[in-house]
Amino acid sequence: METYYHPHDLTRFADMGKGNPELWGKFIQYYSAVFADGALTEREKALIALGVAHAVQCPYCIDAYSQACLEKGSNAEEMTEAVHVACAIRGGAALVHGVQMRNVVEKLSM
Amino acid sequence: MGLTLVSRNNPLASSQEQLRCLAMTAACPPFETTMAQVGLAPLHATGITVLQINVGKLCNQTCRHCHVDAGPERREQMTRETAELCMRALAHSDIPTIDITGGAPELNANFRWLVEQARALGRHVMDRCNLSVLLLPSQADLAEFFVQHSVEVIASLPYFRPAQTDAQRGDGVFAKSVRALQLLNRWGYGVEGSGLMLHLVHNPVGAFLPPKQEAIEARFRQALAREYGITFNRLYTITNMPISRFLDFLITSGNYEGYMARLANAFNPAAAAGVMCRYTLSVGWDGTLYDCDFNQMLELPLGEALPRHIRDFNPVQLHTRRIVTANHCYGCTAGAGSSCGGALT
Numbered sequence: 001m002e003t004y005y006h007p008h009d010l011t012r013f014a015d016m017g018k019g020n021p022e023l024w025g026k027f028i029q030y031y032s033a034v035f036a037d038g039a040l041t042e043r044e045k046a047l048i049a050l051g052v053a054h055a056v057q058c059p060y061c062i063d064a065y066s067q068a069c070l071e072k073g074s075n076a077e078e079m080t081e082a083v084h085v086a087c088a089i090r091g092g093a094a095l096v097h098g099v100q101m102r103n104v105v106e107k108l109s110m
Numbered sequence: 111m112g113l114t115l116v117s118r119n120n121p122l123a124s125s126q127e128q129l130r131c132l133a134m135t136a137a138c139p140p141f142e143t144t145m146a147q148v149g150l151a152p153l154h155a156t157g158i159t160v161l162q163i164n165v166g167k168l169c170n171q172t173c174r175h176c177h178v179d180a181g182p183e184r185r186e187q188m189t190r191e192t193a194e195l196c197m198r199a200l201a202h203s204d205i206p207t208i209d210i211t212g213g214a215p216e217l218n219a220n221f222r223w224l225v226e227q228a229r230a231l232g233r234h235v236m237d238r239c240n241l242s243v244l245l246l247p248s249q250a251d252l253a254e255f256f257v258q259h260s261v262e263v264i265a266s267l268p269y270f271r272p273a274q275t276d277a278q279r280g281d282g283v284f285a286k287s288v289r290a291l292q293l294l295n296r297w298g299y300g301v302e303g304s305g306l307m308l309h310l311v312h313n314p315v316g317a318f319l320p321p322k323q324e325a326i327e328a329r330f331r332q333a334l335a336r337e338y339g340i341t342f343n344r345l346y347t348i349t350n351m352p353i354s355r356f357l358d359f360l361i362t363s364g365n366y367e368g369y370m371a372r373l374a375n376a377f378n379p380a381a382a383a384g385v386m387c388r389y390t391l392s393v394g395w396d397g398t399l400y401d402c403d404f405n406q407m408l409e410l411p412l413g414e415a416l417p418r419h420i421r422d423f424n425p426v427q428l429h430t431r432r433i434v435t436a437n438h439c440y441g442c443t444a445g446a447g448s449s450c451g452g453a454l455t
Contacts, residue, residue: 043325070314073321073329075274 010060043072051086111280112172114181122358125409132437137367138374141439148379153433159389162209163196164403165218166395171240173279175356177407180213192397193220197227199423211238216252229259236262241290253297262307270333274315291340300342313348317365319445320347323453346452351404351441373440381447384454387433393420401433410434
C-alpha cells in the first residue's frame with residue numbers, strides 16, 4: 001500500500017545533500033557535534049532526542065533514536081520515561097493554554 | 111530454561127545451514143570484498159598470544175544468544191587425551207595465555223587439570239564463566255580453586271538489571287549471577303589490591319550494537335556497587351554474532367537483514383585490523399583447530415595446507431596463517447570492534 005512514510009527512506013537521508021552539498025555538509029557537521037559527548041553524555045542526548053522525536057512525531061527519528069538509545073546502553077524503562085517527558089510537556093502545553101480559554105470566558109461572562 | 115537448536119531439531123543446528131543463510135544475505139557485500147576495499151584481504155595472523163580452548167558444549171544454562179548452542183543435554187566434551195595434546199602444544203610454544211571456554215568449561219571433567227597444567231607451565235589462565243556455575247553443589251570449591259591458581263575470571267553479565275539479564279540468559283539468572291559475584295568478591299576477586307582479576311562481559315540483549323565500553327562500564331560499576339555491593343575490574347563489550355541461537359533469534363524475530371546491514375554499515379577498518387583471530391588459535395573439544403571460536407561453531411577449519419588438529423600443532427606454520435572469513439566476521443568489525451577482550455578501538 002502506498003504511504004507517505006517508508007522505513008527504508010531513513011537510509012536515504014543523505015540524498016538531501018544532492019540538492020545543496022554545502023548546506024548538507026554544514027548540517028551533518030553540526031549534527032555530529034551536537035550528539036558528541038559533552039556536558040551531557042551521548043546516552044543522555046539520545047534520550048533527549050527520543051523524547052523530542054515523539055514530541056514532533058517523526059517516525060524516522062523514533063526509529064533511529066529507539067535503536068540509538070539501546071546502543072548507548074539505555075533500557076526500555078528509561079526510554080519510556082523519556083517519552084513520558086515529551087508527553088507531559090505536550091500535554092502540559094495544551095493544558096496551560098486553558099488559561100487563555102479561561103481569560104476569554106471570564107471576559108465574556110457575567 | 112530455553113532449548114538448544116539441536117534438541118528442537120532446528121535446521122540452524124547445522125553449521126552448513128548457518129553458512130548458507132550468511133552467504134545469502136542481501137544486506138551486505140561479502141566480507142572478503144569489504145576487507146579488500148581497505149587493504150586487509152587476505153587477512154593473516156600476526157602471531158599466537160592466546161590459545162583458546164573450548165572444552166565442550168555442556169552448560170547449565172541455555173542462553174538465547176549462545177553462539178555455541180550449548181546446554182545441559184549437550185555431551186560434546188574434551189577428553190583427557192585431547193587435553194593432554196593441548197598442554198603438549200602449549201609446552202612446545204611460547205604462547206603466554208590460555209583462554210578456557212565452553213559451554214560452562216568448569217563442568218568438564220578435565221577443566222581443573224588443564225588449569226593446573228597450564229599454571230605449572232607458567233602460563234596465564236583465563237576462564238569464561240557463566241557465574242551461576244559457581245552455585246552448583248558440585249562446584250562449591252570452584253572459587254577457592256580459582257584463587258589457588260590465580261585464574262583470571264571473565265564473567266558474563268549482559269546488564270545490571272534483572273529483566274534484561276533474565277531475558278537473555280533465563281529466569282533467575284541475574285539473582286544467581288549477583289550471588290556468584292558477591293562470592294567472588296568475598297574471595298578477593300575484583301577487589302582492588304588483591305591481584306585477582308574479575309572482568310564482566312556485556313553483550314546487547316537484542317539485535318543492536320553494544321554501547322561505548324567505558325560508558326557502560328561506568329554504569330555497571332555504579333549500579334552493581336550501589337545495589338549489591340559488587341566490585342569488578344573491567345567490563346568488556348561484545349557484539350552478538352549472527353550465528354547459532356542468536357541467528358535463530360534474528361531470523362524468527364524478523365531482524366536478520368536489518369542486523370546484518372547494521373553490522374556492515376558500521377564496518378570499522380581500525381577494528382578490522384585488530385581482530386582477535388590475528389593473535390588467537392582456537393581449539394575445539396575434539397582437538398580440531400580454528401581461527402576463532404565463531405569459526406569453530408561454524409565448523410570452518412583452518413585454511414588449506416595447515417595443521418587441522420592440535421596433535422599436529424606447529425607454531426611456525428600457524429603464526430602468519432591466512433585466516434578463514436565469512437559474513438559473520440562483520441560482527442567483530444562493527445563499531446568499536448568486538449573480541450573476547452572487548453572493544454578493539
